[in-house]
Each structure stands twice: as C-alpha cells, then as structure tokens.
Amino acid sequence: MEFEKNVKIRREKFGTVIFQTLCEKVFVTNQTGSAILQMIEEEKDLDNIVAELAQNFESDFEIVAKDVTEFIMELKENQIIRGVAE
C-alpha cells in the first residue's frame, strides 16, 4: 500500500489531516487513524497493521481486523491510497 500522488498528510493535535489535493477533499482522523497511516507510510501490510493494533489496544483481533479493513477500504475509495490487496 502507498499514498496516491497529490495526497498530503499532516499530523495535528487531534490526529491527522489528509488532503487529497487532486479532488480538493480534506479528511481527518483521530489518533488511531494516525497510527494506521503511519504504518502505511512504513510500508506495513494489512496483516501487520492489524496485529500491531490488536496488541497495542489489547483488543479482540477479529474486531480490529474488521475496523482496520473498513478504514483502509475507505482510504482506497477516496483515492488516498493504492495497492490494497483485494
């Protein structure tokens, strides 16, 4: 997974702001969203991201997997990232 061209991200107090400058749309995430974006930047894949988050939050793996997958699909639909394995 990688960020689309023309996508800019910036850390903020509340989390992260994502600016898809090609469609001129702004998105915001909370701190958990920031952590995921950071892992995407570090070129981690979906399985790694889920495993790391489940461990950090001491949450149920299944629930984290579902949430993270939804978030990543949303990033893809909004042309923020590409190269998501189907």
Add this chain to the structure above:
Amino acid sequence: MIENELRYSPQNKPLAGYDFTSYNAPLFIAWQLNSACNLDCLHCCEEAGEPLPNELTKEEIDTFCQEIVQLQIPYVAISGGEPLLHPDFFAICEFFRSHGISLKAETNGHLIDRQVAKQMAKLGFRSIQISVDGATAQTFEKMRGHGNLQKTLQACQYLTEAGVNTEIVFVPTKFNIHETSRLIDMAYQMGIYGFYTGKIMQVGRAAQNWEILCPSPQDYQKFFVTLEEKAALYDGQMKIYYYPYDVIEELKYRLESPAASLLIIPNGKAKLIGPLPFVCGDLRQHSLAEIWSRYQKAWRHPEVVTFTNNVITNNDLLKEANHWRELSLA
C-alpha cells in the same frame, strides 16, 4: 472546497479536528503573486492590470516560501494578475515542488508556448488551470480584453501534449453562458482533466459591469442542467466541477465555517477571503504562523461579523472588496 471526514475510532469516539481553529497551520495558500496582467477582463474580481506599487520583493518572497514549507502547508495555488508575467514564477514553483508541496497555477495561458508547457510538465503540477471564458472568439474576446481564444486553446494543447494535468476555468456571463455545452465538449476533445465553473462573483470590475455580465436566473437554470448532463456524459473521463452557490451564499457559509486557508495578495497582506475587504495580517510585519492565528481571531471580530451580515443583506457592499480594511487584532 468540499470537506469530508473519514473516521477511525474503535470506541466510536466523536472526531476532533474538524473546525478551522483545530489545525496547527493552514491547509491551503491562495497566493496572488502579482497584480500585473496582459489582459483586461470585463469581469476581473482583482481589478488586475498594473502592478501594485509595493509588491513583495524577491527576498520577501523567499522568506514566505520557506515559512510555507516550515508550517508543512500541503497545497498552494498561485494566481495573479497574470502569474506568468512574474520574473520569479518558475523559481517559486520549483521551490515548492522540490519540497513536495501540491501546486496549481491559474493563468490566462497567453504566455504558454511549447517550451513553457514542457517546463511545466517537468515540475509535476497538481494542475495548470487555464481561464477559457467562451467557446467562440467573439464572446471570449469580449470578456477578456486583448485576449485571444486561439492562443488560449493552443496553450491547452501544448500542456496536454506535454502531459500536464490541465484544467479549464469558465466564468459564465449573460453573453457566453449559452456556449457552456460547446466549451465542455471542446475541453473533452483536447484531453482536459477537469472543467471548473460556478456563478460569476459581483466583485471588482464584475461589480462595475454587472448589468452587462450577470446572467438571468433562467440562464443559470439551463446552465446547471447542462452541467449536470455533461457531468453524467463525461463521468470517469473528464471531471466537471461546479459550485452551485453564489458569493453571498458562500459568505454565509464561511461566516459559520471559515476555510483553513489564507489568501495572500501581491503586497504581502493576508485577506480573510476575496469578496470581503478585511486584511488580517501582513507578511512584512508578521510571521506566517502569526497570520494564521490572527486569521482565526479575525473571523470572530465584531467588525467582520457585522460587515459580513450587512453584505449578505446588501450585495452592493461587495464593491468594497478591493478597498482593504486593516483589522486591529490585539
């Protein structure tokens, strides 16, 4: 600019950070680089033509550009006047691109030849926006004094051939609005990426020439139907963006929800928004970070709130837009 939100919250906590005051810095800089222009448009909201007597110097421009990078501002739009007349236009663009900032430039295209288009392609602009206010020489040249439609379309060709993401901006008026459909088809045939339009603003020279420019409500009704049809026709092939609101509706919205952006005019002053006369800072006196915090205060300043509410009920006050008023923001 449309704002969306994307959530990630395992505990379904409400999201923070949507309001403009929660951003560390602006998300967008609209920069009118100069006031000089080679055309004399009937509708020019900036009343461009001659340079301002005190435009930013090369050194001041350099400092400003560095501040944009330091504040991690992701997106800059350069306009004018005619920005390609500015001697430092390319140096500025190169600087921003070398720091990974998304960049667009708004131009009338008259100075874009094959060589310039290639230079632009190398820089990887988010887009070059060319103003094309008509599909025939007759209407285009009526609207854009000293303008030449052929040259403008040629510029679009050079840009698309060079692989530049090219967009067209069309301002509808009483005498060119019936050419909308034809111009959109021409844009598609030229390989244009996006077609931008919306209602003409009653600001600057457009306010002075309002009688000859302002389309009728019926014209606008047809116009928006055309845009909807063309957007469906070219879906997935060419983007058609149109903003259905006029400047008064925009001001109502912005008073509630100001944009996370700054508008810098050629003398380094920061305006709150194009159609209002208020200036909230000056690059010669304030750092960009200070201007951002002054901007946030300015939108809540009683003078701004009262004046904006007055504009909303009395459009005539839009004539004040280019008579800058400094705000005292202790």
